[in-house]
Amino acid sequence: DAKTTQPNSMESNEEEPVHLPCNHSTISGTDYIHWYRQLPSQGPEYVIHGLTSNVNNRMASLAIAEDRKSSTLILHRATLRDAAVYYCILIEGKTSYDKVIFGPGTSLSVIP
């Protein structure tokens, strides 16, 4: 399985932007870059995903490096509700059978 590397933890002040990095140097051409987050005692929640181009949605933005070996999840204005563990995961795009394997993720703390 292709793997990702993320910092164990990060802190942000409330209402400031947050940039969560992810390295995936062994990514293959058919791997999509996905981000999920997990709030305490809940199942993971889909945040955003992309293949090559930067992506924006109502929750976040995803910036993908030109060589696709790294990406950054951007939360434009952190709120206390954004405190969660964020997982960067590579999911192969050809089939729905591919396993979704979680790494340790980044635990984001938001300081009021």
Added chain:
Amino acid sequence: GAVVSQHPSRVICKSGTSVKIECRSLDFQATTMFWYRQFPKQSLMLMATSNEGSKATYEQGVEKDKFLINHASLTLSTLTVTSAHPEDSSFYICSARVRTVRTEAFFGQGTRLTVV
């Protein structure tokens, strides 16, 4: 987005009994469903992958006779923890992927199992 409903959200059972957890995709057909287990302060650990109408594929170290998975339809998968013991106490989470070109995975709310 697509909705995955998991039931029950919490269950307490006695040691030696069996517990069934249901996972339903409410508004889409799930070709593949995954079951995870998560211990406190740890990441999700994949237990098994199930495709509709076929036997589940278990990850190494997961006892298939203890964790019975059935994926009888495109919208329902069940996990039965048989002869539960206190060490089986954990947070169990199901996930489903859509039977289209979409690649996202959608997750249930999780089930907190406590075996006493």
